[in-house]
Amino acid sequence: MSMLNASAGAAQAPRLARSGANEKPRVAPWLLPLILVLGLFYLYPVFDVFRLAFMRATLLANDGSYTLSTLIQTLTRPELGQILWVTFVFTGSSVVAQQLLGLAIALVVVRGESRGLFGTTIVRTTALIAWVVPGIAGGIIWKMLFNEAPFGGLNSILRLMGAPPVQWLSDPHIVMWSVVLSNVWRGTAFSMVVMYAALKAIDPVLYEAAAVDGATARQRLVYVTLPQLRSAILVNMILITIQTLNTFDAIISLTGGGPGRATEVLSLYTFNVVFRNYDLSVGAVLSILMLAISLGLALVYAVFLPKDEK
Amino acid sequence: MTPKARLLSLLSAAAIAAPLATAMAQDTITGDTVGPADAANTLTFRMTTDGPRNNDPALAAKYGKLFNDFIANHKGWKIELQMMSGDIGQEQARMLEQAKSGNAPDCAAVDSFVLPLFKKAGVLKSFSPYFKKEEIDQLFPFVREGVTGKDGQIYAWWWSTDLRVLYRNKEIIKDGPQTWDETKKAALASVEQGMEGILFNGGRYEGTTFDWLANYWGEGGKLVDDAGKPIFGEGENRAKFVKAVAYYRDLVESGAAPKRVATIGNYDDFNAAAAAGTTALFVGGNWQLSQLKGALEPEEFAKWTFSPLPGATKDERSTGTGGWTVASFAKTDDKVAMCANLAREIYMGPANEIQEQLPTRADFYSKYPIFSNETNKAFGEALKVGQARPGAPVYPEISNQIQIMMGKVLTGTEATEAAVDEAYKASLAAFERL
Known part of the structure; x- marks a missing residue:
């Protein structure tokens, strides 16, 4: 079968080459609708954001003139440093935790499946349910759990266990970790799905060879599994970093x-x-800042991608 | 026909007939349209749940009747209903953007606290030709001022208002506290009886600012000057502002209020605490009285009452008043007139009555029996020291800064004066950009 395919491919190659030599490259007409849609719904808004960033436009007024003052005033706002730090802690913690937990659950599920254990589907489904819950709803669920009233969810359980209540949301030093926890609860399923698919794609022969060499479970994880997952981990981290940077629905409803x-x-x-201060231009500058951070991080991750898989 | 097939046919027929029956029951309200589908004229109306889509079926039916009667009186018209989501701030911002680009609905519910923004943007049509001087004169002064533009024309009809009061469990706190000191003492006394203490909004929520502002307004403090520029961080105003913030801080630090008030951003939390019997004192809205009535057993509800918000002294009292308006963005005069008719015939009085929402016209308190009862008379009395949010476009950002400041102060992460100065500086910067 493979011989037949190979010979067919060899026969077609010169024909394609001849055709390519005689015809000039041209824009495929079937791509035009796609280009039009992308241009209209993606590129134009991006262009508009850049235009607004160099104006002084609010929802109430826009004199139409261009200026650098918005850019300078926004980037020198005194609260911006704290906002970026909070964003860094939230995103960094969420990404690391989601990646580790997603990998751990995927490893457990794959291992359970290979041993034919009961409950692997339940574990996968349970994790996915959290992912399906909309951010706002997730925030409300966690708000009820973290409620510090005497009848609040988690504190009631702690009280039953004889432990003192925790100021989940009112203590400025704890609240960030409460928010990260709720975000990790929701986002872990995505990492689990990516890791699960990547684990399934690892050639079993590698594990058989490792077993023949007498590798321990830890050695199989470090020298076989993780190197094989490298691309998937990096791609997953790019995706969840961008996703977490853009998260606000869960936070707005929680805190x-x-x-x-x-x-x-x-x-x-x-x-x-x-939406509160009606300042379109400052909003545009901040959006560009978010775009720059996302692109920068994506590039950093991409550097570590294996060269042949970029 | 087999029994199974017959059953299926019956179920299918019932499924098809049910919506038709509902439509017939609601007369001319079908889907999102009120009135005959082939009516020559259409008025688009963007509304809150104060309408035929109210979550309470009984109220929805009452509104349905009001809308049906209205459209029956205006032959040749139909109304297309558009619903707002619960995120009012975002909805109003979007509507302002639509109005500026000429795509707003003909008629809409505009929150009274963002009305100044719409007026400043010049997107509202004058209602002056459609309301008599006697009607306008009956409006409470803060309402009349709120709807009137710089040219003396009125640009919306403000039909309902609300106010903040201090709710208490009479069994635990016998007398309504009149001053801040009395409030602290009463709250501490309730803590000794196993309660949480006094509850109030302290999270990132408009209610946090608005409920607290009564303390500042009671002292005679002003947020903005006549030009709409923030002035709360200067001179006497700053001293009053710091004093009112310190009052809230002291409530938390003394244990008279739980630290969790810094996370409360929803009036429903107070109802929940009252129902759970964990609080005996909270700052809430007048509308919560009927909610408490519905949530508590009659004997429990009988324990609850309310009194005007306390002040720094007995004579320094105020309360925040909000409410909803109806305004028009229509491009043609006949639609503006129809919107004004809708405001008058549905909302000015009838809607107040069915929803028990406080009217903005003084004469309605005697016209409608429901507003003549002792409770509503007491609310009406408290309205005399009512104060609306300032009609300045910078107010939403001032409110945002006060919410941020309150979080820092209540959690003790920043000194009161430093947090106030930060909020003032940020509000001024926002004012410069508007």
Whole structure:
């Protein structure tokens, strides 16, 4: 079968080469609708954001003139440093935790499947349910759990166990970890799915060879599994980093960014600037900042991708 | 026909007939349209749940009747209903953007606290030709001022208002506290009886600012000057502002209020605490009285009452007043007139009555029996020291900054004066850009 395919491919190759030599490259007409849609719904808004960033436009007024003052004023705002730090802690913690937990669950599920254990489907489905829950709803669920009233979810359990209640949302030093926890709960399923697919794609022969060499479970993980997962881990981290940077729905319904600015991430700050302060230009500058951070991080991850898989 | 097939046919027929029956029951309200589908004129109306799509079926039916009667009186018209989501701030911002690009609905519910923004943007049509002077004169002064533009024309009809009061469990706190000191003492006394203490909004939520502002307004403090520029961080105003913030801080630090108030951003949390019997004192809205009535057993509800918000002294009292308006963005005069008719015939009075929402016209408190009862009379009395949010476009950002400041102060992460100064500086910067 493979011989037949190979010979067919060899026969076609010169014909394609001849055809390519005689015809000039041209824009395929079937791509035009796609280019039009992308241009209209993706590129134009991006262009508009860049245009607004160099204006002083609010929802109330726009004199139409261009200026650098918005850019300078926005990037020198005193609260921006704290917002970026909160964003860094939230994104970094969420990404690391989601990646580790997603990998751990995927390893457990794959291992369970290979041993024919009962419950692997239940584990996968349970994790996916959290992912399907919309961000706002997730925030509300966790708000009920973290409620510090005497009848609040988690504190009631702690009280039953004789433990003192925790100020999940009112303590500025704890609230960030409460928000990260709720985000990890929701986002882990995505990492699990990616890791699960990548684990399934590893050639079993590698494990057989490792077993023949007498490798321990830890050695199989470090020298076989993780190197084989490298690309998947990096791609997953790019995706969940961008996803987490853009997260604000779960935070707005859980803490609204408070107390104070303790959980106000860049995306929520941008939302507040546009929809509370009606400042389109500052919102545009902040959006570009988010874009730059996402692209920068994606490039950093891409550097570590195996060269042949880029 | 087999029994199974007959059953299926019956179920299918019932499924088809049910919506038709509902439509007939609701008369001319079908889907999102009120009135005959082939009516020559259409008015688009963007509304909150104060309408035929109210979550309470009984209220929805009452609104349905009001809308049906209205459209029956205006032959040749139909109304296309558009619903707003619960995120009012975002909805209003979007509507303002649509209005500026000429795509807003003909008629809409505009929150009274963002009305100044719409007026400043010049997107509202004058309602002056459609309301008599006697009607306008009956509006409470803060309402009349709120709807009137710089040219003396009125640009919306503000039909309902609300206010903040101090709710208490009479069994635990016998007398309504009149001053801040009395409030602290009463709250601490309730803590000794196993309660959480006084509850109030302190999270990132408009209610946090608005409920607290009564303390500042009671002292005579002002947020903005006549030009709409923030002035709360200067001179006497700053001293009053710091004093009112320190009052809230002291409530938390003394244990009179739980630290969790810094996370509360929803009036429903107070109802929940009252129902759970964990609080005996909270700052809430007048509408919560009927909610408490529905949530509590009659004997429990009988324990609850309310009093005006306390002040720094007995004589320094105020309360925040909000509410909803109806305004028009229509491009033609006949649609503006129809929107004004809708405001008058549905919302000005009838809607107040069916929803028990406080009217903005003084004469309605005697016209409608429901507003003549002792409770609503007491609310009406408290309205005398009512104060609306300032009609300045920078107010939403001032509110945002006060919410941030309150979070820092209540959690003790920043000194009161430093947090106030930060909020003031940020509000000024926002004002410069508007």
